[in-house]
Amino acid sequence: MYKLIDEPEIRRQVAVLGERISGELQDRPLTVVGVLTGSIVLVADVIRQIETPVQVDFVRASSYRGRTTRSRDLTVDAVELPDLSGRDVLLVDDILDTGRTLRALAELLRSRGAASVRTAVLLWKRDRTEADFQPDYFCFAIPDVFVVGYGLDYDGDYRHLPYIAVLEPDDL
Ligand code: IMP
Ligand code: MG
Numbered sequence: 001m002y003k004l005i006d007e008p009e010i011r012r013q014v015a016v017l018g019e020r021i022s023g024e025l026q027d028r029p030l031t032v033v034g035v036l037t038g039s040i041v042l043v044a045d046v047i048r049q050i051e052t053p054v055q056v057d058f059v060r061a062s063s064y065r066g067r068t069t070r071s072r073d074l075t076v077d078a079v080e081l082p083d084l085s086g087r088d089v090l091l092v093d094d095i096l097d098t099g100r101t102l103r104a105l106a107e108l109l110r111s112r113g114a115a116s117v118r119t120a121v122l123l124w125k126r127d128r129t130e131a132d133f134q135p136d137y138f139c140f141a142i143p144d145v146f147v148v149g150y151g152l153d154y155d156g157d158y159r160h161l162p163y164i165a166v167l168e169p170d171d172l
Pocket of ligand 2: 035036037038093
């Protein structure tokens, strides 16, 4: 296991992210919807950088990949979502990999009446993302390695690390 992105670097980029989001929103109120569980750290940091009124909610989305990283189903538990009609929504996750999670969730939130849905992630595995999808905001593009920390887990562990680390085959 080795460190890929340290804490001060994350703090700097999250501040930049908050400024961009605030700047583009101007004074419109925002609903931040975090994808459980990995988004919790980024949501907590980013909402404190936004200067317009913000509401915060979470959806749970689980993907079952089986043993390959290829095909899988996405299960979304969004029964508790508030009324989003007319709201600008920022959908936040820890990482964008293939993009299937955020694509499906963005569609769901639009179907709940959101005026706009934008996506923000800390990390973007650009080379793995399906061609027709990209995040509206991201902090770091990373190569195709398995990362943990700052909300990201391996089998439930490591979410609390304040930095991003790469797990190597020996660690898995
Ligand atoms: P996507 O639907 O393929 O974009 O997958 C995104 C989800 O996969 C994220 O919400 C993470 O839960 C998980 N994920 C993808 N890559 C990693 C990683 O390197 N470490 C931990 N979780 C990951
Ligand atoms: Mg996730």
